[in-house]
């Protein structure tokens with residue numbers, strides 16, 4: 696499992712998010728970190744319905760009034776902290792969640808395969 700160290704302060708206030716860049720094999724992707732009830736939660740910016748960005752690019756993922764992450768494409772709502780879709784076309788499916796820890800000067804995000812901090816290539820047998 697890759698450990699991604701992000702030299703960035705965590706979101707300070709409840710409801711705030713920051714984004715980070717990562718790779719899924721060779722494909723550039725985006726993740727986001729949300730502060731909720733003092734806890735940090737990290738997810739891949741991808742809706743399980745169509746595998747597209749949740750936010751349509753504006754980095755707005757969370758509705759604090761209803762305490763849900765939402766998808767701007769078709770309105771799916773995701774319950775926290777697990778990111779399970781409770782209403783919408785991906786009912787019962789989950790956002791991809793990453794472990795995140797805040798240290799004094801950085802954030803550490805654990806990225807399970809196939810996610811990493813740099814593009815990787817695989818041979819035809821899947822080895823790196």
Ligand code: FES
Nearest residue numbers: 742744766768769
């Ligand atoms: S793409 Fe997210 S609900 Fe359809």
